[in-house]
Amino acid sequence: MISNYRPDIDGLRAVAVLSVLFFHSGFTLFSGGYVGVDVFFVISGYLITNIVVREIDDCTFSIVNFYERRFRRLMPALMVVIFVSLAFGALLLTPTRLVDLGQSAVASTLFSSNILFYLESGYFGGAAETKPLLHTWSLAVEEQYYIFFPLLLIFIAKTGAKHYFKWLSSLSILSFIACVILTRENASAAFYWIPTRAWELFIGSMLALNSIAFPIRRIVREVSSLTGISMILTSVFMYSAETPFPGYAALLPTIGTALVIYSGAGGSSFVNRILSLKPLVFIGFISYSLYLWHWPIIVYTKLWFIKELTFNTVVVMLTFTAVVSILSWRYIESPFRRRALLNSKKSIYFGVFATSAVTITIGLIFILNDGFSERKFNNTSLISKKNDYKWLHWESCEDVTGRISNKRGLCEIGSNSGNAHFLLWGDSHARSIASGVHLSARSANLKGRIAAQTACPPLLTIERPNRDSCNNFNLKVMTLISETPDIKTVILAARWPLSVKGDRYKEEHGSYVKLIDTISPSNSMSNTELFKIGLGKTIEKLNRLGKRVVLINSVPEVGYDVPSALVVASINDRNVNSIIAPTKEEFKKRNYEVHSIFNELNKLAYVDVISIDEYLCDAGHCKVMIDGRPLYRDDDHLSTYGSEHLSPVFDKIFSDL
Structure with missing residues (x-):
């Protein structure tokens, strides 16, 4: 297994998060920027498999240690974003949308927001673009993957043959077939469900198994990396909200990501060197915080200004998002990952469960109180889900x-x-x-x-x-x-x-x-x-x-x-x-x-x-x-x-x- 740090993968993260950020900010050039999430899925599958399979082969894998690392990586920043979203929601949201936010907070904490947003994707589920925690659906997909994937690898290893690639390729094909069928029959299900998204993570997982020889010849690396990044950028700039997605269309960014990772594993290339530039690598470092913070900031900014945002307002909003994300990475993400805060397994598990209990409690209060529908605005009580x-x-x-x-x-x-x-x-x-x-x-x-x-x-x-x-x-x-x-x-x-x-x-x-x-x-x-x-x-x-x-x-x-x-x-x-x-x-x-x-x-x-x-x-x-x-x-x-x-x-x- 390959364990060396790859700066180009952080650069690839930067491409993914910037695509999502500019798409959500309304830049029409990035009409398909939502595929950045698919790029993240492939990267996650690659990195997680690389770690888990190596530890299984070395007989050092521990479920407890694995989830400790996942909690330290994901939960602190996520909890802060949920708390801040709840606070602003209590000020700026209508009763109906405050109930929606309460449900989102509970589901996000329990890593099931993808299921909630699928159920709410109907016509009167409320505009998806006004849900401050909507973007957590992709985190839910990844967390669900992290729950069953190590167990699957352990099961495969215990069969004796360790045919990881055979298992993962078979499951990937089944997942992709389900994705294509559901995209045609029920696009929302195909978009949000883990069974129809797992193949994207499996693509990264299969790459990490070294079952395919990495390119030694430079020309192969150059061609595959240029092809891969072109596939990603084509989907970012050419796809739109009208593109049937995920389905067959998701092949372009996912295979493109796999080609970039594949070529970089064999040595240097032009694309590899570009992605390894320090500015892109730094954006890759903060990509998780940037992804977490960008959507609530966009939603609440649009709510505050009511009408469409001017270009200058968008620039200020993006600058503020970058500053908040850097601070989040520096003072929330990094200390927990370095064990500077809650340095023992017991403390991090207790901290996660305690903060989760608080967010769930607040969310339930919003729900059970009907979004505090008795509140008045300009002496007017607004309609809620229950009172009309x-x-x-x-x-x-x-x-x-x-x-x-x-x-x-x-x-x-x-x-x-x-x-x-x-x-x-x-x-x-x-x-x-x-x-x-x-x-x-x-x-x-x-x-x-x-x-x-x-x-x-x-x-x-x-x-x-x-x-x-x-x-x-x-x-x-x-x-x-x-x-x-x-x-x-x-x-x-x-x-x-x-x-x-x-x-x-x-x-x-x-x-x-x-x-x-x-x-x-x-x-x-x-x-x-x-x-x-x-x-x-x-x-x-x-x-x-x-x-x-x-x-x-x-x-x-x-x-x-x-x-x-x-x-x-x-x-x-x-x-x-x-x-x-x-x-x-x-x-x-x-x-x-x-x-x-x-x-x-x-x-x-x-x-x-x-x-x-x-x-x-x-x-x-x-x-x-x-x-x-x-x-x-x-x-x-x-x-x-x-x-x-x-x-x-x-x-x-x-x-x-």
Whole structure:
């Protein structure tokens, strides 16, 4: 086994952490900078295997000693970052996000945050980019690897043959196959789960076994190292949020990292010498602290400034991050690793368990107290996960396909008596206006039903690639309408501009929305064309059934989380409307194609259009708060208050029923 220190590997760490740092800081050049984590995985697999196999072969390996080293390396700085994140979270986060932070703190301490963030990766799990401890998912993957990997190596060694390479290569192939399949079927699972990420660490592990002869000839080293670093940089600069990942795409940075490590093991090369330069090596030294601190600093900086960060602000933020990381490395990481602090096994184990108990306790306090939802900001109490029972009610109505299939019936909306005479149909935006529609229909003594499914606008035959849930949902709803003659009016509501344009709004995070036609999925029509076709089919079918169709125009998108902005703005008495409220011109520009299509369809079919913006917007801006209360629960969905505030808009729908 190779045990000599390799400065080029620290330089490789620098490439990895800088890629992640610049990607998270919003530098578009580093659009694939997230692959830095994959580079770290290969390096970790290489270094850990190098140590563990050598000690097993020398009969000196000890699980207790192994975890002592891991604790000294990882836990002190991690605990400090968690404590600081909790402290700032208590000041700057909304109740809902404070609960999320409490859960993150508990999961991060227990090395299971990758599982938590996978479970929260759904549409209403909260924007991932606002979670201060989100980046700990990769530490959880590595720690889970450290738990089972030494035991696996011990088991292999006890078989007598010590066929490490055969075992690891077989497991790596199985892990990679699972990764490719899940990337296509469930990308979040493939991204966060250890079984689908283990192959990346196994690649580094196999390198450390010396089963492949290292390159002695200089030309081989030069070519392999240049190829490797080119593969890494290509993925950093050419990948983007739209790249299916990890899957096959993860091969480029991981194999590239393996080639750089492989070539450096055989001797010097140009790439090896560049990576061994002192500035890069130093960044490699502080890379763990830099990785730990950069994300909470970015999240809280964005929260504080509310709007998008200027270039100068980003530079100051990165400088501050570097200073904090150097101090963390110098005064937290290094003393524990050198045993200058808690120098015995007993003391480090006790210290880790004690601090872990404290972070878990604080996290549970945040969770059990519902993020202290009784707090007021500018004399306004914010909604939390528990106290908005109306939103929770409409959320519980979402399993529309299951309800229809099991003949349980859709949730009622409006009056409690009589037959249902209307249906509210759409995506989560239909759900977000449900409380307002409910009030208006109830005042008119009319009952209806609601059929809303997240991320599924009512566009017949139109779907997103590699899924069929929305098309199935829409077909079932249309069948239900055709079989229910009492339903005379169908109200269609959705986040229309997201489907038409495909891109998110302002500072909102999330993937690009691509539409396809399920009848001819190979067709290369634009989102706008497909949207028009899908909505046209929906309206045409409803017209043939003799139904009155009402289109609810788009709710103005904000692009910034309104409750979070209210919390931060309340600290120094800033006005949220003046900071983030979209202008009327911005709203018109964002919805230009939608309005054009609505107008065109209105000429071809019997359609009523209800314009919400006329009630929310004046000549200058579209308000996000009225009477000191937020109209939105996030950056684009109306809050229950906002929905009920709009209820008079819907009166014109029911006046003719």
